[in-house]
Amino acid sequence: MTKRAVVKGLGTYAPPRILNNHDLERLVDTNDEWIVTRTGIRERHIAAPEETTADMAEKASRLALQEAGITGDDLDFIIVATNTPDTLFPSTAARLQARLADRPVGGVDLQAGCTGLIYAIEMASAMIQSGSYQRILVVGADKLSSITDYQDRTTAVLFGDAAGALVLEGHEDTEFGVLGSYLKADGRGGDLLSLPAGGSRLPASAATVEEGLHYLKMNGNETFRFAVKAMPEAVEEGLKRVGLTVEDMDLLVPHQANLRIIDAAVRRFNLDPDRVAINIERYGNTSVGTIPLALEDARREGRVHRGSVVVLVAFGAGLTWGSTIIRWGY
Numbered sequence: 001m002t003k004r005a006v007v008k009g010l011g012t013y014a015p016p017r018i019l020n021n022h023d024l025e026r027l028v029d030t031n032d033e034w035i036v037t038r039t040g041i042r043e044r045h046i047a048a049p050e051e052t053t054a055d056m057a058e059k060a061s062r063l064a065l066q067e068a069g070i071t072g073d074d075l076d077f078i079i080v081a082t083n084t085p086d087t088l089f090p091s092t093a094a095r096l097q098a099r100l101a102d103r104p105v106g107g108v109d110l111q112a113g114c115t116g117l118i119y120a121i122e123m124a125s126a127m128i129q130s131g132s133y134q135r136i137l138v139v140g141a142d143k144l145s146s147i148t149d150y151q152d153r154t155t156a157v158l159f160g161d162a163a164g165a166l167v168l169e170g171h172e173d174t175e176f177g178v179l180g181s182y183l184k185a186d187g188r189g190g191d192l193l194s195l196p197a198g199g200s201r202l203p204a205s206a207a208t209v210e211e212g213l214h215y216l217k218m219n220g221n222e223t224f225r226f227a228v229k230a231m232p233e234a235v236e237e238g239l240k241r242v243g244l245t246v247e248d249m250d251l252l253v254p255h256q257a258n259l260r261i262i263d264a265a266v267r268r269f270n271l272d273p274d275r276v277a278i279n280i281e282r283y284g285n286t287s288v289g290t291i292p293l294a295l296e297d298a299r300r301e302g303r304v305h306r307g308s309v310v311v312l313v314a315f316g317a318g319l320t321w322g323s324t325i326i327r328w329g330y
């Protein structure tokens with residue numbers, strides 16, 4: 001009998017504080033009209049100074065566990081996709097285990113830029129298929145405001161904070177669940193999007209802080225060019241791997257980095273608006289948080305049904321890109 005990972009629960013969290021485009025006009029030389037036309041973003045949610053990635057991950061995870069009807073003690077493993085862990089170590093996954101479960105549970109952080117959640121779903125799915133794990137909590141959580149330079153107008157307008165979580169569970173001989181995925185990384189483009197200091201390459205020092213190297217750096221134009229190629233490639237190749245085509249796709253849930261990048265994919269595939277999940281205007285780019293937030297909104301709008309073929313697709317630092325294809329329900 002073959003096992004497949006089905007989605008038993010989905011939960012999301014965005015902090016209550018909202019930073020809108022007019023608030024940003026007071027911080028940097030920008031304006032609402034530029035931000036809306038060039039990115040599609042109107043507002044983003046920003047965590048409180050003391051609120052961490054693990055705090056947001058916990059809130060989303062509790063909702064996902066509740067929907068799945070299980071507790072943290074029922075989990076076999078936790079994967080937290082994040083680019084802004086509470087600390088480099090201990091892992092955010094271990095921190096989360098301590099909050100959710102009374103007994104030890106395997107756990108690991110995964111870093112693959114904004115594609116991290118797609119990677120995490122595939123790894124959890126493969127672990128479940130192997131038969132060694134039955135229930136895995138997959139979390140995407142990022143506090144990008146902690147690495148954003150609010151004096152740099154090219155990045156300050158883009159990012160926000162959020163978390164999303166999925167409970168994956170092994171079911172035997174089912175047509176539902178994670179059907180397959182397409183994952184790629186190409187480090188030759190690594191400098192397009194990076195956090196220069198704080199690692200072994202450039203340990204944090206007074207000089208790195210002075211130069212602002214503890215903030216995210218981005219080449220926006222080149223990243224844009226990469227994204228408009230990578231997203232359609234990942235959609236097509238992911239679907240091909242599971243024997244499906246764009247026509248079979250009921251809902252595309254793209255990483256929300258820039259509305260123009262999403263629109264390019266929509267035009268390429270000639271998709272009706274009801275087949276694409278878009279909520280970038282309210283959250284901005286929350287990295288690994290964007291896909292669960294958009295999926296949850298689409299679900300609330302009644303656009304995700306039992307049997308729906310849902311394609312999650314993302315790109316990000318690394319460079320990384322990829323997709324995963326899920327037949328929703330169980």
Ligand SMILES: CC(C)(COP(=O)(O)OP(=O)(O)OC[C@H]1O[C@@H](n2cnc3c(N)ncnc32)[C@H](O)[C@@H]1OP(=O)(O)O)[C@@H](O)C(=O)NCCC(=O)NCCS
Nearest residue numbers: 030031034038114153154157220221223224257258315316
């Ligand atoms: C960053 C991004 C929005 C910039 O949009 P763009 O249309 O490429 O704009 P450009 O960088 O060419 O800049 C155009 C002009 O707007 C200016 N500008 C840049 N940011 C601005 C802002 N926030 N407000 C006002 N003007 C701004 C530039 O200085 C430039 O002015 P100039 O023509 O006088 O030199 C866009 O490139 C993008 O979204 N890239 C992908 C980023 C991404 O996805 N990152 C996350 C990956 S997970």
